[in-house]
Amino acid sequence: MTMPTGYSRGLAYWPLALLALALLLPQLLGMFGFDFYVSFATRIMIMALLASSLNLLVGTGGMVSLGHAAFFGAGAYTVAILAREWGGTPATSALLSWPLAMLVGALLAAFIGAICLRTKGVYFIMSTLAFAQMLFYVFLSLKSYGGDDGMSLTQRSTLPGIDLGADVVFYYVVLALFAVALLLLGRLDRARFGKVLRGIKDNELRMESLGFAVFRFKLVAFILAGAMAGLAGALMGNLNNFVSPNMMHWEQSGVVLVMVILGGLGRLWGGLAGAAAMLLLEEILPNFLPHWQILLGVILLAVVFFAPRGLAGIFRA
Amino acid sequence: MSMLEISGLKKLFGGLVVTDNLDLSVAEGELHALIGPNGAGKTTLIAQISGSLAPDDGRIVFAGHEITRWPAYRRAQLGLSRSFQITSIFPSFTVLDNVALAIQARSGSSFRFWQPVKAESALYEAALEILARTGLDALGENPAAALGHGEHRQLELALALATQPKLLLLDEPMAGLGAEDSQRMVELIERLKSQYAILLVEHDMDAVFRLADRISVLMSGRIIASGSGEAIRSNAEVKLAYLGEEEIA
């Protein structure tokens, strides 16, 4: 009856092209002798996963959280603590530890969300920040888990029949998870739940008076995003074999938020675009000039003024 | 039987009494119009009925349930639907999606994460039907933000209708409309009359006298008169307090 207005009419080919490229990337990099960049690409995807989860809150639901790193860090520490306390047991299996990291992210989000979602606007921003900072200071002082120095993992999580320790293998696992996450987010956006979130972002009062239990929808979105951020944290802990409280510092939350805005608020590919652009700039710019952060700042300003809908917005225009 | 029964409602802001021991009812199929000068307490009354403001005292019974302390969304789920004085729609949605979203509120759970809304043909058929009833059928694919003021008011009403209400709480639906749009709105409400219980708050006296089965006059938080259009027109107190003012203004 009506054409889908949300996504990709004639453009439907490019996600597939991107996926094909992503599948071939390790081989391409290998051909040129850039094997190392496989891990870099993995890092981009993990940050993209984190940014996409935040985009669900900020871009789709209008909930600007500046404490999203809390769930990221919590997921990472879940994996690290399991490995530290029960190393060599099934607890280090990705089949157990990654879902558990998601669960921890979800539970934490349920708790923080239940309190913070009672406030709005900047008050919401600051109260999410407050909770993340509290968690940061707690982990900073936890001696048994490394405190400020963070803690190393002796090895990546295990999967039956798959060696996650190999960077290329880990890359494909992350790619698969990220692809699934994007698929789920894309479906969610077009499903009833996504419409409700977008409705809340547009006009919360009206949603309430139409009979939507706004708070519940927001809380569920918050929990979903928390779980996804927890998974991103678990993956990042695995990629680096290292976790530290800095993963939950407010500046980390800020950087992810910047990635989302840069990439495109409420756009399915916004998280990926923002994370990739930010990390690539940070990787490339220092090679050209010593005070590269000035240039990075200027680029971000240019995006604000000339691409107000973010990088993914340019793509669609 | 009353669809809405308000008794002894009271609200104070600081020392100021804004709703003063107020009784009001709307019968099934009745269009009850509420008029009153600015500052009479209409906005606070609507806020209390719709659930965005808690009364200090009194009872609100709607469709057999006491809803005095219910949150707004539960009242809406029970069939109490409102339109807003200042247009309140979803500007980033298309007109059709606006209405579909409103229908979604009353048809099954919205905790659905997988199936695209667009595939729910029942939802969109119902939405198209509402658009037809509110005269917006030609505009379905337009972004809501791009509509003119009169069309915004129609969409506002369409949203209220889409939730399968038992009672419509219409907060100044003609506000800001030109003569032509006003006329269309009056005709629209006329058609809705008798299908729903309606509580109409309106400044446009011509519209009120044309539409209302019963009119109540609100002054300083109290109902000072209630009755048919004829009775209100001839009520001395109302003339003095209200219509007089209207003529001066």
Added chain:
Amino acid sequence: MKKQLLWLALLGALSLPAQAADKIKIGFISTLSGPGGVLGAAIRDGFNLALEHTGGKVGGLPVEVIVEDDQQKPDVAKQLADKMTKRDKVDFVTGVVFQNIMQAIEQPVFQAQTYLISTNTGPSDLAGERCNPLFFAAAWVSDSYSEASGKNVNDKGYKNVFVIAPNYPGGKDVVNGFKRFYKGGYAGEVYTKLGQLDYAVELSQLRAAKPDAVFFFLPGGMGVNFLKQYHQAGLNKEFPLFGTGWSFDQDTLAAVGEPTLGALNAAHWNLDLDNPQNKKFVADFEKKYNRLPNEFASQGYDALMLIDAAVRDVKGKVEDKEALRKALEAANFKSVRGAFKFNKNHFPIQNYYLRQVVKDDKGRFVNKTVATIFTDHPDAYVSACKM
């Protein structure tokens, strides 16, 4: 698609082509930007000066040094370590400033069977149970400065000390080093928030507690804040202040000035240490960089000298990891800190000095060596090392 390929090409252009084999490659991962960037810059300057002194070669062989900034972010450092060991296939990794960076990079470096020479941080677990044949600490173990402070405070006969440090394990470790040698009582022990700005509350407590001496460990900007406020509150006239050398390095003295005057601190190196190589180091450093070196610079200098000596000893055959390890263990070079040797855990056995901040004849604030606190002092963790 096109865009992606463009990025790839761009990345490719940036990465250097593979090198010939008869060349020593050193990966220098250091914190060069952000608040901690001062330390990394000092280490790099010392390292570069040493390279100049060896004629731009290491062990007589041409050398390529790949310098990268970790931005004090562990995940960035980890990525750099991966890049250097996997892509550039470096023979040594060095330059690290901070313990959390070391934590993040040790695994990839060790896994690649590459030698890791610390130019600053010396994590105590790497000195003890987790000691590793591939790891050499060219500077110190992390609590040795505070051990020296504790010994000094104890020897001076102080009985009632007030201790202040940040509330994180690193801070508590340093305090434990102090406690190992200081046997008196405590007028107070305060742990502050990491990154705290204002110390008025703690200074009030301190004054009320009437200690006979104060020991503080507050790295970076926190230390500067504390020193200024301590001085400003006039407490420097009431209670002698002891600290670790990190809070009183030459760059800090130059920046903070007056408030540091008179403070006592412990370190393994000083400007005025009387040995020929140190005199040359200090003079040439000042000539080259137009400022006096600090201990961080001396550590960078020593690290390259250590590598230089080891490569010379194995006659450039760095592929022979076993021989290289023996050569590194021998530490066959003249350190600017004077006599020193590696313990079996690859951490130094060396002297620690008591220094005091004074004004020199040119009106500059400098550390003057007052006494030798420890002679040939090993770390406390070596017994746990099974190597």
Added chain:
Amino acid sequence: MSGLLFAEQCLNGLQFGLMLFLLAAGLTLVFGIMDLINLAHGSLYMLGAYLAATLTQVTGSFLPGVALALLATALVGMLLEWSVLRHLYRRDHLSQVLATFALILIANEATRAIWGVQPLSFNVPAALSGSVELLPGLSYSAFRLTIIAVGLLVAALLYLLIGRTRIGMLVRAGASNRAMATAMGTNIQRLFTVLFGVGAALCALAGAMLGPLLAVQVGMGENILILAFVVVVIGGIGSVRGAFVGALLVGVVDTFGRAFVPLTLRQFLPPALADAAGPSLAAISIYILMILVLLWKPQGLFPSRA
């Protein structure tokens, strides 16, 4: 804990609170009236401190150095408003976040390029370096007393400015109703620029007063920015009175958290646990305060918008 120490800690809380107020006042005004989330507020504070340190060195004296720094920072602030921020007022908050985050990056790196990576030398002027005996046995730093005096003076001036002048009337109108402020016409643009200059000058004042106590270094702005935001949120956005009360509350809670919580815990908990929990609890006390305030009043203590 003696009464004198208690009194001294109260002074410490007051002083810390007032220094936060200097920052929060400008932030809350810009926020409430121009509806601008300005993350670069901390950068102006940093700039103020750097300029005050440099100009004090150049002029050889504290007072002219600070005065010039105030002026220069105000100018930079107005320039910033005119060139970048003005174009952000009508944008959503998130664009503002991204743009002002970019400004932080630029400001920090530019500061490094101009002044180098080392912290800058900036010490308490000799005349204020001593301490004053307030009560027998209670002497307090003259410079910290000066900070208290300056903070109170600024609070009083702002009170008069906002309560008694035409500009203040516009400001109040703007804070409670943005549309009304905009409707007042073309003058509003100039008012915003001036107001932003005032906010920048307050930042510079905070930087100049705190520079001698704190490390003048790159990144000093971000640490304190979060505290300033906490104050603004507790007080209610747009309310200078709220910022004042919020700042004092944060100052006192933080001070007492640090001074008494570890001691108190030691009386109830085993020492090991108390030592572990005490400092952590003290570190997060202001965040707990903020959450509690927001649970009680979701719009802060003095909501300026109905």
